[in-house]
Amino acid sequence: MSFDNRTIFAPATMVGESGITVIRLSGMDAFLLVSDCLSVSYNEFVKPKIENFKSHTTHLVYLFNGGDFIDEALVTFFKAPNSYTGEDVVEISCHGGSFIYRKVSDLLVKLGAFHAEPGEFSKRAYLNGKMDLAQxxxxxxxxxxxxxxxxxxxxxxxxxxxxxxxxxxxxxxxxxxxxxxxxxxxxxxxxxxxxxxxxxxxxxxxxxxxxxxxxxxxxxKIIKNGVNLAIIGKPNVGKSSIFNYFLNENRAIVSDIPGTTRDYLEEPLIMGGIRFNLVDTAGIRDTQDVIEKEGVRRSMIKIDEADIVLEVEDVTDLDNSIVNKSRNGYSDKTIKVYNKIDLAGNITTKTLSVSAKTGEKMDVLEREIITKARSLVAGSSKSDxxxxxxxxxxxxxxxxxxxxxxxxxxxxxxxxxxxxxxxxxxxxxxxxxxGKTSNVDILNNIFSKFCIGK
Ligand SMILES: Nc1nc2c(ncn2[C@@H]2O[C@H](COP(=O)(O)OP(=O)(O)OP(=O)(O)O)[C@@H](O)[C@H]2O)c(=O)[nH]1
Ligand SMILES: [Mg+2]
The missing domain is CATH 1.20.120.430 (tRNA modification GTPase MnmE domain 2)
Incomplete structure (x- = not known):
């Protein structure tokens, strides 16, 4: 018996313009409830004998709201306990589109079903012993x-x-x-x-x-949530240009005015099969400007949160590295790179030099970042x-x-x-x-992070 006797429902697929939308119902009354809207004919409402339907079988039916024919659908029945939730489950595969979904959803509510909360199907599966909490x-x-x-x-x-x-x-x-x-x-x-x-x-x-x-x-956590990669450096060194280069779009504003990026920007990115959260930050410098000061403060937070720090310097402005002076304790997670190599002339550096403008050596930088990220992932995986x-x-x-x-x-x-x-x-x-000793608060906290319909 479920912890909650209500029959719940939710779309199990994205609702939108698509071939079909699958709506899933679960609860001890799920079969009875849908029997009030299923018909074997679209000309008139004729109830099928669903008591004769076997578990795990699919049937062509016509959905009716009172006398109104709503949609042609396939309906699959899963008899408890052999279902995802361990309860009676019905899956209605109706036509896609948010309008049809709304009509079916209104109908199910009218018949006594309740909109599921996020994670409620999985919560029931856990409470009915179909899987443990970690599963x-x-x-x-x-x-x-x-x-x-x-x-x-x-x-x-x-x-x-x-x-x-x-x-x-x-x-x-x-x-x-x-x-x-x-x-x-x-x-x-x-x-x-x-x-x-x-x-x-x-x-x-x-x-x-x-x-x-x-x-x-x-x-x-890195595999699951991605590597936090913060691009930092003095104003105007080309942080936003590098950020845009990797994203392959003009996401951040780039200009020759130092202090262009005021607040940090964050975008997901996959490189070498690894997920990164790429962060462009405000240039670090001493400033009296209140807003820029706040931007710098936020940059420092992003440095702390980063798994990898990409520290950028301008190859034409090597003497003036404020960032170096402010650096404390994050050097082991830092990749240092000189930008604007296209302007370098005969300046040479031992460190990797790139041009975000021409793309020169950006592939080398990308490989270096991927190698460092891989070492982070492999570094602590002694465990099987x-x-x-x-x-x-x-x-x-x-x-x-x-x-x-x-x-x-x-x-x-x-x-x-x-x-x-x-x-x-x-x-x-x-x-x-x-989940052998979990209390109700822990459970609610876990399942509230799920999406609706799971
Ligand atoms: N020649 C050359 N110019 C570059 C390169 N990368 C960036 N720039 C130019 O340098 C200027 C500053 O670039 P941004 O990417 O805005 O620099 P930023 O570090 O984000 O600057 P702030 O946001 O002010 O901290 C712009 O005029 C860019 O076009 C490069 O590789 N070569
Ligand atoms: Mg910028």
Whole structure:
């Protein structure tokens, strides 16, 4: 039985001018509800015997609103529990177009169905045991994936590879916990079921496993969300020109007046199969102009947020590098490039020099950026499973903290109750990932980030 008895519906495909629009309904009354608008004839309303329809079969029907014929459609029935949500599900494939969708949507509401909230289908699938929480989250990731790598990670999570890893860790914790608690029952007999040094070794190994998995988030987040690539430098060095070159459009205003870009601009870009969030920033310089000052402040924030900083200098103006002076602690993520090589004459630099104007050496710069991005992705992927979700990372960190506490309890000769309390807490935190102990607030927060219809 579902947590909510309402029959919900939403378009499962984009609504617009297209061949068909699929509208999905789910709920214990879904079959009954649609039976009031399906007809086997378009001349008059003649109800089909849907009680005779088998699960997973598709039927040609005519949709009626009272006496009005609305559309010809194909309707597929999925009988609970063999459906995406685990409830009775009906998929209506009507003709595309927002007008038809509105008519069918009004009809379904009239018949008693409710518009689904974002992620409500997947939430029901999770609550009805069709998938665990991490798998349900992977559905949203799969839909949003923009690159091959992101797609692969979402699929690994959806098909349970990630959940199995979590279950493995959880089972280890359950084993240690139960042994410790069993030992408590035999405490009067003085029987030791768990040797302390051995337990310490095992906890240490577990902490290591947790750390490797947690660190994989550094790669995971980049694969999932893209590499933040900030183009920075003094005013007028050609940052916006480089930004436009990579985007292959005149997105940012370019002019020879220093301080043209006031606020940062952000655009997605795929290079070498990697997703980048390309950021053009305001030129950094000392200024009394209030607006420009704010622009510079924002540039500094973007530098902090960046995974890679592309620091641009003007090859004809090498002496005056304010940016160099202001640089602190981000050098390892910086690629330095000189621009305007077409004006260089006989000036030579050891650093990569390009021309955003003529395109000279821009391919070399692109390759350098891709290589650096690849090293970021590969850098922390010692783990066989990569996590991409901040919530999962936080649960693992919390769990690891409890394990570190358990470790110091063992080292200090703490009692079984105390050690087992820490291990049990670690287990609860790791269980939250797959949804074994999630509370309602956590669930609502997760599923509200989904799109409607999933
Ligand atoms: N010759 C030459 N001129 C360039 C090149 N790149 C940019 N410029 C020119 O340099 C001037 C400044 O370019 P922008 O791209 O606006 O520079 P910016 O760094 O974004 O400047 P601000 O937004 O003011 O910080 C413009 O006149 C561009 O046409 C280049 O490779 N060669
Ligand atoms: Mg600019």
């Amino acid at each position: 349900a989250e992977a559905v949203a990731d799969l839909i949003k994936a923009k690159t091959d790598e992101a797609n692969k990670l979402a699929l690994a999570q959806l098909t349970g590879k990630f959940s199995n890893k979590i279950k493995e860790l959880r089972n280890d914790l359950i084993n240690y916990c139960s042994l410790l608690e069993l030992e408590l029952d035999f405490s009067e007999e003085g029987i030791d079921l768990v040797e302390r040094t051995e337990l310490l070794n095992k906890i240490n190994k577990l902490i290591e496993k947790f750390n490797t998995l947690t660190q994989s988030y550094e790669s995971g 499973v990569i996590i991409t979700n901040e919530r999962h990372r936080d649960c693992l960190l919390k769990s690891c903290e409890y394990l570190v506490n358990a470790k110091s309890q063992i080292e200090q000769g703490g009692g079984n109750e105390l050690i087992s309390f820490e291990i049990r807490s670690a287990m609860d935190s790791v269980s939250e990932i797959i």
